[in-house]
Each structure stands twice: as C-alpha cells, then as structure tokens.
Amino acid sequence: MARKTSRMAGAALVLAxxxxxxxxxxxxxxxxxxxxxxxxxxxxxxxxxADAMWKTSSSVLQKNVTQENWGKYISSLRDKAGNEQExxxxxxxxxxxxxxxxTGQYLNVMYATKFAKAMTVETVSMTKGSSGWEPIGYxxxxxxxxxxxxxxxxxxxxxxxxxxxxxxx
Amino acid sequence: xxxxxxxxSSFTKRVLQGCALSVVLLGTGAALAQQAPSGLEKAVDxxxxxxxxxxxxxADAMWKASSATMxxxxxxxxxxxxxxQVRKEAGAQQSRAWLAVNKVDNPQGMPxxxxxxxxxxxxxxxxxxxxxxxxxKNGSSWQPVGYIVRPQQPAKAPASGAQQPAASK
Numbered sequence: 001m002a003r004k005t006s007r008m009a010g011a012a013l014v015l016a017x018x019x020x021x022x023x024x025x026x027x028x029x030x031x032x033x034x035x036x037x038x039x040x041x042x043x044x045x046x047x048x049x050a051d052a053m054w055k056t057s058s059s060v061l062q063k064n065v066t067q068e069n070w071g072k073y074i075s076s077l078r079d080k081a082g083n084e085q086e087x088x089x090x091x092x093x094x095x096x097x098x099x100x101x102x103t104g105q106y107l108n109v110m111y112a113t114k115f116a117k118a119m120t121v122e123t124v125s126m127t128k129g130s131s132g133w134e135p136i137g138y139x140x141x142x143x144x145x146x147x148x149x150x151x152x153x154x155x156x157x158x159x160x161x162x163x164x165x166x167x168x169x
Numbered sequence: 170x171x172x173x174x175x176x177x178s179s180f181t182k183r184v185l186q187g188c189a190l191s192v193v194l195l196g197t198g199a200a201l202a203q204q205a206p207s208g209l210e211k212a213v214d215x216x217x218x219x220x221x222x223x224x225x226x227x228a229d230a231m232w233k234a235s236s237a238t239m240x241x242x243x244x245x246x247x248x249x250x251x252x253x254q255v256r257k258e259a260g261a262q263q264s265r266a267w268l269a270v271n272k273v274d275n276p277q278g279m280p281x282x283x284x285x286x287x288x289x290x291x292x293x294x295x296x297x298x299x300x301x302x303x304x305x306k307n308g309s310s311w312q313p314v315g316y317i318v319r320p321q322q323p324a325k326a327p328a329s330g331a332q333q334p335a336a337s338k
Binding site for chain 2: 029030031032035036039088089090091092093094096109
C-alpha cells in the first residue's frame with residue numbers, strides 16, 4: 001500500500017501545484033457545461049484515448065506538454081491505478097488566478113474514483129476558452145484509507161490545487 | 170494579539186452555539202455510480218439569492234423559499250432567531266466569493282434525494298467565514314435546506330465538511 005502510494009505521489013510530482021487567490025462569483029460560469037465536458041474528457045482516459053484528450057484540451061495544455069508525453073502520462077497513470085471501475089462526481093470548485101497560468105477562469109472538477117488498484121480522487125482542471133470550458137489538467141491522487149477522504153473544497157484554503165499539465169519533460 | 174485570539178475563540182464558540190441549532194448530517198459513501206446532478210448553475214443561483222436575503226435581514230423570506238424539509242424541521246420564528254444571531258455575531262456582510270459546490274450523498278436524517286453544499290468565502294465585519302448553503306433537489310429546481318456560517322480561523326473546518334449538508338435542525 002505504501003509503495004503504491006509513493007508511486008501515485010510520484011506521478012503527481014510531474015505536475016506543478018498551483019494556488020489561486022481572488023474573488024469571483026459563480027454567476028455565469030456555466031458550471032453544468034464545465035462538469036459535463038470534464039466528464040467526457042476523463043471517459044476518454046478510461047478508453048485509452050489519450051490523443052483525443054490532448055486534442056480537445058486547452059491550448060495552454062497543448063503548449064506545455066506534447067501529445068506524445070500526454071499519452072505517456074495517461075498510460076502511466078492507468079498502469080498504476082488499473083481500470084476505472086466506478087466514478088462519482090463530488091465537487092466543482094473555483095480557482096482564481098492560478099500562478100503560472102494565463103489570466104482567466106479556472107475550475108477544478110473532482111471525482112471519487114475507484115480503480116482496480118486504488119481508490120482515488122481525480123481532479124480535472126478546466127479553463128474557459130473561446131469555445132467554452134476546456135480541460136487544462138488532470139491529476140489522480142490516491143484517497144486516504146477508505147476512499148472517503150475526498151479533498152474538501154470547503155476547507156480553509158483552495159486545498160485542491162488545479163492540476164497543471166505535465167511540463168513536457 | 171492575545172486579545173485577538175481570545176476574541177476569535179469566543180466568536181467561534183458563539184457561532185458553534187448557533188450551530189447547535191443545526192443538526193450536522195453525515196453523508197454516507199455513495200454506492201451508486203453518479204454523474205453530476207443537473208442544474209448546478211441553478212443551485213448556485215438559488216443559493217446566492219438566499220444568502221442575499223440573509224444579508225438583507227429577510228429571514229422570513231428565506232424560510233419561505235426553503236425546502237419543505239427545512240420548514241418541517243425549524244419553524245419560521247426560530248429561523249429568524251438563528252439568522253439574527255448569526256448576523257449579530259458576524260456583523261454586516263462585506264464580500265462573498267463562491268468557492269465550491271460539493272455533492273452530499275445520502276445525508277443521514279434527510280429524505281433520500283440529491284443534495285449539494287454551496288460554499289462561499291465570505292467576509293463579514295467581525296469575521297472571515299465560510300458560508301455553506303445546503304440545497305436539496307426538488308423536481309428540476311434546487312431549494313435551500315440549510316445554512317451554516319463558520320469562522321475561518323482558528324477553527325479548522327472539519328475534514329468531513331464536504332460530506333455534510335448544513336441542515337437546520
């Protein structure tokens with residue numbers, strides 16, 4: 001278990017964690033579309049369609065990580081976690097002005113997801129682009145024992161960092 | 170400094186007393202595979218209107234707009250006292266920023282159904298807080314079913330907070 005944890009953590013290390021600041025209301029964010037788009041995107045990950053994921057991702061992600069590296073990242077995650085067995089949406093939270101990313105609107109969409117080898121919290125980060133919400137990151141973290149310890153978006157900080165795409169190396 | 174800490178701590182205590190009016194409900198882990206519920210945007214809009222009524226001292230209007238479950242659990246007069254007490258302690262609302270929408274699965278003591286917590290980072294004159302409005306799905310719309318204001322400091326938000334709807338007694 002500990003080994004698996006460290007392997008999952010290792011995968012997460014590929015990604016930089018960003019913390020946001022600021023204030024915005026939720027009005028007009030079109031949360032429903034953001035969540036629907038995120039759901040379709042991770043379904044592509046389940047189906048080993050990393051190329052399709054990359055192509056439908058934000059240009060920011062595409063600039064930061066090549067299609068080939070994205071494919072490696074997704075397959076490495078799935079190798080470690082195993083097949084997706086069950087996924088439940090748990091939260092959508094706003095991240096304001098994440099460091100290192102262009103000014104804009106960002107959301108994290110979170111799922112409690114059971115893979116064959118691990119209970120996890122999946123986070124899909126979304127950004128508002130010219131054509132609506134676009135995926136800009138994906139992180140899978142192993143949940144604490146029991147899997148109920150879903151990251152708590154009402155905790156005192158945006159504990160949930162948006163996932164920044166792998167930096168292409 | 171000591172004073173500040175002391176004051177804060179007593180504010181916490183008082184708010185917690187206010188919350189004693191509220192029953193905290195734990196959600197059980199969901200066994201069902203779940204999509205995000207429809208109408209997240211509507212839920213957030215409805216929650217925003219409700220908190221605006223609290224800001225305006227319109228506790229009666231809040232009660233009337235709330236779900237039947239809440240109305241059965243707390244009468245209009247007690248709701249007025251609860252809102253009055255919370256606002257007296259926190260002071261006037263100064264800023265409010267939407268943070269997150271969390272799904273609450275099968276909250277104990279509540280009728281089966283879909284529940285969400287809408288969480289705000291809200292600054293009142295006397296304290297920076299997390300405001301949580303719990304929403305229950307009613308047909309195609311969402312109705313408020315609970316409201317809790319927690320100071321951000323020094324109390325840590327309970328780790329399980331995301332799983333608990335803030336339901337009034």
